[in-house]
Amino acid sequence: MVNAASPAALDPLTCEGVWNVTAPFMWFDLASADPGKTAGFYGDLFGWSIADAGVGGYRSFIGGAQPWAGITASDDAGQWLPYVVVDDLDQAAKQAVALGATVLAGPTEGPAGTSVRIADPGGAQLALFKPFSAAP
DSSP states (O other): HHHHHHGSOOEEETTTTTTTEEEEEEEEEEEESSHHHHHHHHHHHHEEEEEEEEETEEEEEEEEEEEEEEEEEOOOEEEEEEEEEEEEEHHHHHHHHHTTEEEEEEEOSSSSSSEEEEETTTTOOEEEEEEEEEEO
């Protein structure tokens, strides 16, 4: 097993006590054609705990006592999608497009906030995210 950095060693951004990831990233989603096998791979490689999130087969990776990423089924090739917290989702999406990004999806409302998925000018994807309540 490979030892990944302990969440306690990071400078966390904590939104309502749910997330424990270093700013500006606050969440990561992993799409996989075989979520069970992929979750097992990361569990075996890094010792990450996996928990059922109770939402249509969506599972969470747990670090310490906090979830920090999710894994879901997808017909596409496996891909990590980082989420970046923004103050103004509409303005951030407009600015991203003005700088050459492409909006791929959204705005999409989830259980913790609203996101817009974009591809940067080089094709890398990320989600701009506005939580329903601000970080403390």
